[in-house]
Amino acid sequence: MIDIQGVSKGYQRKTALKNATMKLKQGKIVGLLGPNGSGKTTLLRILVSELRADSGSVSIDGKKLSPALKANISGLTTSDFMPDGMTIQGAADTYESFFNDFDMERFHQLLKEVDLSPDMKISSLSKGMKSKYALALAISRKAKLIVLDEPLDGVDPVAREEILRLISSGFSQDSTLLVTSHLINELERLLDEVYFIRDGEIRYIGDVETIRAEKKMSLDELYREVYRR
C-alpha cells in the first residue's frame, strides 16, 4: 500500500497542492482526474522524487519514502527524457541499466502489441508513438507503484485505444497503477478507484463500479456535479 499523507507544495505565490492524502492499494488501477493545471503533475513529480514536497509524507508498505525506496516507483512524467538520436532499444538498455526490476522480454512483447520496433529512432516517433513507447517502458518494470501522467493527452483516437489496451493487458496485479487524466470519459473503463482534483485539492470519490451502480452516472457527470457551484 502506498500512503500519501498531507502532502503540500507551493511555487512562489501559488499553492499547487494542498494537503493531498491518498491510499493506493496493491493490484488497483487508480485515477486522479481533473483539469489541466489542477496539481496532478505536481503530485506525480513528488512521487517520482523529481520535486520535494513542502510538507507531508509518502510511505510504501509502512516505510517512509527514502532514496532506497525510490526504486519501487516507476513513472515517466515526460516522454522526452531520452536523447532524440537514440533508438527505442537504446532507451530500453539505458533504462535496464538504471533499474534492476526492468523486464526486457516483457518490454519487447508490449512493443510488438502496439506495432513499434526496437530499432526505431525516438526522434522519428509521432506523439502517439512516443506515448506508447514511454508507457511500455514504465509498465515493464516490476515496481510497487507505477505512475502515468496523462497517457492519452494529445494522442489520436486510434492510438488512444491502443494505449488503453496496452494498460489493460500490461498491468500486473503485483503493483499499483496511478494514472492522471483530464480526459475522464476515456479513462473511466480502466479504473478501480478514483480521486478528483481541482485547484490543488484532492478528493476521494470511491470505487468506480459502485459509483456507476449507485449514482447511475458516469464519472464525467459526477465530476461536474461535485464541482457545480
Next chain:
Amino acid sequence: MFKFVDGIPIYLQIVKEIKGSMISGKLKGGDKLPSVREIAEQYQVNPNTVQRVFMELDKQSLTYSERGIGTFVKMEPGLLEDLKNEEAAKVIQNFIEEIQKLGYSKNDMLKALDNAWLKRGEQHD
C-alpha cells in the same frame, strides 16, 4: 472500441455480452472462455473488472473453473431456454412500460404489435 452504457457497472455489461454469446450459440457448453487478460484487452478494461465478471458468471452457474486450466461454459439442459426467457422478459417488460407511457391499452398494444409483425414479415419476404 466497445461502448459501455453510463450508470451500469461495467462488469455487468460484460456479463450480458457473454450471456448473449451463449444465447446466440457463439459460445457452447464446454467451450473455454478467453483468459482474464484477453477479455480485459478486448474490452480495454481493468483485469479486476474481468475477475468480477468471472465471479458473477460462476455465481449464476453459467461457467465452471478448472484450476490452472481455465473457465468453461456450463450448458445444462434447459439453461439456454432460461437465458433466452430471461432476456425476453426484460425486453417485453421494457416495451410494456414504454407503450403504456404513450397511453396504449392492452388491445391497442396487441393490435400495433400484430401490424408491425406483419409489416416486418412482408419486408423480409
